[in-house]
Amino acid sequence: MTTTPPAAGRPILFRGATVLSMDPAIGVLEGGDLLVRGERIEAVGRDLPAPADAEVIDASGGILMPGMVDTHRHMWQTALRGFGADWTLSQYFVFYYLNWGKIFRPEDIYAGNLASAVEALDAGVTTTVDWSHGLWTPEHGDAAVEALRAVPGRWVLAYGNLLGAPWEWADSAEFRAFVDRHFTTRDDRFGLQLAFDVTGDANFPERGAFEAARELDLAVTTHAGVWGATGDDGIRLMWEHGFMRPDVTYVHACSLSEDSYQRIAASGGSVSLATESEQSAGQGYPPSWRLRRHGIPVSLSMDTSVWWSADLFSAMRATLSADRSREHLEAHADNETVAHNRLRAEHVVEWATMGGAKALGLDEVIGSLTPGKKADVVLLHNDRSPAMFPILHPYGHVVFQAGRGDVHTVLVNGEVVKYRHELVGVDLAAARSAVASTVDYARGEIGEPDWAACLSPEIPSAEPIANPYTYAEYRGEGVAVRGAGDGG
Template identity: 55%
Template sequence: MTMTENAHAGSGAGSADRGGPRTGRRQMLAGAAALGATALAAGAVTATPAAAASGPRTFAAGRPILFRGATVVTMDPRRGVLHDTDVLVHGTDIQAVGKHLPAPHGTTVVDTAGALLLPGFVNTHQHMWQAALRGVGADWTLAQYYNTIIMKWGSLFRPQDIYAANYMAMVESVNDGVTTTMDFSHGLFTPEHADAAVDALFAVPGRARFGYSSLAPDLGWVYDGRVDRMLKERFASSDQLVTMQLAFDMYALTDDARRALKHTRDLGLPLSTHAGLYGFVGDDNIRFLQDNGALSPTTTLVHAATLSDDSYRRIADGGAYISLSAESELNAGQGYPPSGKAREFGIPISLSQDTVIWWSADMFSAMRATLSADRGLAHLQAHQAGKSLSSNALRAQDVLEYATIGGARTLGLDRLIGSITPGKRADLVLLGRSSPAMSVVNNPAGHIVFQAGRGDVDTVLVNGRVLKHRGTLVGVDLQRARHQVQQSLEYLRSKIPAKEWQQAMGE
């Protein structure tokens, strides 16, 4: 990508039908010297292609940014995919989307030349506090995870371990184009652990949803004042990058759980809860949620596999959302990813990546796993009936929706993010064209899902602020994240018996 800072006076943001015909590339090259002289005379800095290759440039605070000539995958049903299109960002917002937009005075212009520009991914369920144990459980089942993390190692985490993991997870999210992550933070045993988790989310300028949770066996922490204090002290404003909800599970359907659900409603907070996990929680939980007024559009059911049709019907009637983690469901044993059942009953879907103890926080992988699980099952069932499918029901466009605007809807943030729509916050991801797989783009949605990867994430904006450019993080301290999480891992390893660690790693 070449980028110049344009100091020519403009007449404002413009609209889709304003501006003259674009100057041809040969004409631009021919007039480069004159344009450069004009820009320098006006006090601007011009970056040549050679300079552009040297690394990311600093984007001045408050200066408009114009992405010029992108293939814009808007995820806005009124706009669809727009070729050779400009997107103007001013302040925190997307100000205009259209062709040949005029650049206001002082605009930083990013020449995207057909590259893919899309809204940032929204991950609706990740246990961020487990980042130091990345990859340990690559071969685990759900039972092994529960016995190792929930029953043993979870209690070893200090507040500083929670901070280190959440900080690294936020840095990773931003780097990979996940501009919003819902932190299902169930490793919080004390208020100090909770404060550490929140401190880390605020320390990295990405967008996050703090899902206050705990591994405590009872739910008294929901209504004993801890949640109220956090809400008052850290989340008094809804207009901030980090917002709050509750995230707890109900393994015992008791008065304690009823009281926790009531307090959640009284506070007006959304709720995420694991549902439809084979051997853990099932149809009884769905009925319990419905009976207690908690099966609503502010409720997200994580996994939601191994449920009966009656439960899916109740979920649909209540307007609740499902967060699919297809890699998790396929590998760990919660149940088969229920994308087909969700579509059958009209339940809205978002995608998530669960925990890096098993997998990455990579939403490209989440999209592919979802498509593969859905299509593989459909073909298998057709073959068992002696038939062949003539087309795939679940499309690449669908899972891209789940990963962007679907996630925004799940978190109740779709009025702010999830699509490239003027007036929404500028949470954007630009995929570069340097890798061979990005050289030719025929089907933008299909290309993002099956051809692109997180290594192709060139530029990331959150709330209008550039956090990654030319493949390098900007104003985000990766070295600090690495140092902290390494220290945390060393501490945790010192508390875990060597034999237990070796067994966990399958050695």
């Protein structure tokens, strides 16, 4: 195995991997090869002949899979990584929507996006939807674009403004000028969506934002089924006004009625699950167990690094575990037991790859290791890890055994962006410096008392449940204990 990254422009042949193609016609290949030429996958099979000028990567003992797709990540918040680890959803809303969202400057959007983009590639996430709802001026949007274009991944900017009314900003001259600046031509490397939520107001003010999306031929992504914020009324209004279309992504979709799930299924829309978020923040129980019953397409996402991890290994693991937990709870409530798991490891790997590609309308381009598709490829290979052998159940290994530290090589569009666990052509030092500046600035703007209060929210007091088996009169110093020192 070579120690330097493959030279640009030369074919790349991965040799001897366990190939998870995510293509039903190819399936899983043990001891499989994959040949990349230019931007595309040229061949998948066993014992492929190596072109004379090919760079050959020994992938034996590793797993080769498509690049993963995250369909909902608030990348701009990455500069405050982990800051809200103990927040509830309401504390998140208070911090960003009410108190501090407007302190973030364009350069802070840039810093968060840059760090998040680098982190995504490092973890094998080759396509990310930047759910960028911190763009309260066009200059903030310009900064988001600049950061994403600086990192060689595949991106979709979901433009949003949590401090503004979507029916106003989506139809403004300033936003149209932004679109003209950056998206006159569109390609599969950098896309645009509209990101906004539907509150359920009977007047349906969001109509204007949907009409703007339709006029600009843009998909919509919306936080739906978030307990106490967006619910069935929003879904009903979208349905009644004709805005539930196949290109709408419903993020979370937890706290919804059966009727709302039926409408999503009938319209051909998809749901982006962010299970770590849903389990922790309180949007509702992760709904994969309900989505499966309605046949609703699913993709996976990580939401925000201000709370949670930012890799899809965590998303796959959490989603599979949450789904199975719910199956067990439902069965136990009926005094039954689960004899067979319905959701399998293969399914969540599919959601993390082809599921995301389909949600973005890119399934003819990426999402599987199919000859002719763009070469977004991830090699999991780590001889230093005792958890990377043996590989007996490849899908299960990806979900329950592997992690971001096992990502050996990453290709985006045929370009090597990570090799032998090291990023290639990415200025990590610049990202660290930008983030450090944002942290210093934000901390100064917020002030030390509020910074400390946000970092460590107060824990409400709670009375313990009375225990009838606790006998306080037998506790304390000087209480004789039968059998101690009395010969008994």
